[in-house]
Amino acid sequence: MPLTKSEKIWMDGTFVDWDDANVHILTHSLHYGLGVFEGIRTYETSQGPAVFRLTDHIKRLFDSARIFLLDIPYSADELVEATKETVRVNNLSSCYVRPLVYLGYGEMGLNPLPCPVQVSIAVWPWGTYLGDEGLKHGVRMKVSSWQRHHPNALPPAAKGTGMYINSSMAKVEALKAGYDEAILLSPNGYVSECTGENLFVVQDGRILTPPVSAGALAGITQQCVKSIATDLGIDYEVAHLLRSDLYTADEAFLSGTAAEVVPIRSVDDRELGEPGPITRAIQDTYFAAVKGEVDRYKDWNEHV
Numbered sequence: 001m002p003l004t005k006s007e008k009i010w011m012d013g014t015f016v017d018w019d020d021a022n023v024h025i026l027t028h029s030l031h032y033g034l035g036v037f038e039g040i041r042t043y044e045t046s047q048g049p050a051v052f053r054l055t056d057h058i059k060r061l062f063d064s065a066r067i068f069l070l071d072i073p074y075s076a077d078e079l080v081e082a083t084k085e086t087v088r089v090n091n092l093s094s095c096y097v098r099p100l101v102y103l104g105y106g107e108m109g110l111n112p113l114p115c116p117v118q119v120s121i122a123v124w125p126w127g128t129y130l131g132d133e134g135l136k137h138g139v140r141m142k143v144s145s146w147q148r149h150h151p152n153a154l155p156p157a158a159k160g161t162g163m164y165i166n167s168s169m170a171k172v173e174a175l176k177a178g179y180d181e182a183i184l185l186s187p188n189g190y191v192s193e194c195t196g197e198n199l200f201v202v203q204d205g206r207i208l209t210p211p212v213s214a215g216a217l218a219g220i221t222q223q224c225v226k227s228i229a230t231d232l233g234i235d236y237e238v239a240h241l242l243r244s245d246l247y248t249a250d251e252a253f254l255s256g257t258a259a260e261v262v263p264i265r266s267v268d269d270r271e272l273g274e275p276g277p278i279t280r281a282i283q284d285t286y287f288a289a290v291k292g293e294v295d296r297y298k299d300w301n302e303h304v
């Protein structure tokens with residue numbers, strides 16, 4: 001589906017018309033893939049639009065930048081404020097938010113240090129990432145033939161732009177084989193995560209999710225799942241999982257800012273069926289929380 005345009009994009013401190021938000025063809029990040037980004041959502045609440053866990057996302061953006069030695073020329077507070085302003089000037093009550101830190105036009109070659117670190121923030125209306133049907137009845141997953149990168153090849157804690165070649169290859173493979181989404185295993189064979197989502201299985205009433213050491217990003221939605229599960233009295237554990245754990249799970253689901261909380265209905269054609277009670281409980285509470293309907297999670301709604 002083509003993007004639904006918004007009006008303005010924040011680029012290095014100024015608002016630029018959507019159609020004029022261009023970069024030079026010799027932009028360093030375009031060639032070598034070194035940049036960092038975030039994916040955030042703004043939701044409509046009864047008190048107006050609120051960016052969900054904005055401060056946590058901007059903090060992760062800075063952590064990603066730090067890992068790659070990118071010196072962001074703004075403070076975290078400035079980018080929080082710039083994000084809110086971008087949502088405000090575009091007059092959107094709900095939208096996706098994409099801050100990007102990239103190396104601009106400077107020198108070519110693999111040394112990134114001489115290139116300017118530039119920042120943009122774009123927002124646009126974006127519906128369900130894995131489809132309404134998937135949200136209701138679950139998505140069909142395929143374990144990818146591509147592995148998640150080894151932590152000593154690319155650091156899983158960082159959201160680096162070029163790292164997503166791995167996700168894109170797995171995504172395309174899954175789609176071409178007729179599935180909705182891919183699951184990647186780590187180089188030593190443990191379950192890692194999906195192409196842009198964390199993964200959970202439910203076994204004997206407990207929620208289990210793979211650790212960062214298996215190559216998974218420390219997801220902010222994953223942290224929400226942990227808080228919600230704990231508050232609902234559901235056991236939540238970080239544990240190494242094997243591929244067969246996916247096949248024998250009582251329930252499984254995935255989480256991510258774009259995807260939100262989505263049930264998994266099958267893995268490699270092993271049917272898990274319609275979403276189970278724990279998946280539903282987490283999903284329902286998450287959707288209430290993003291809309292500001294749960295008092296105990298109101299801190300997550302950062303009003304613009």
Ligand code: PMP
Binds near residue numbers: 159196218219221258
């Ligand atoms: N894993 C990967 C690889 C991702 O790109 C994302 C999306 N940022 C996630 C997990 C989920 O993270 P979050 O819940 O913070 O969006």
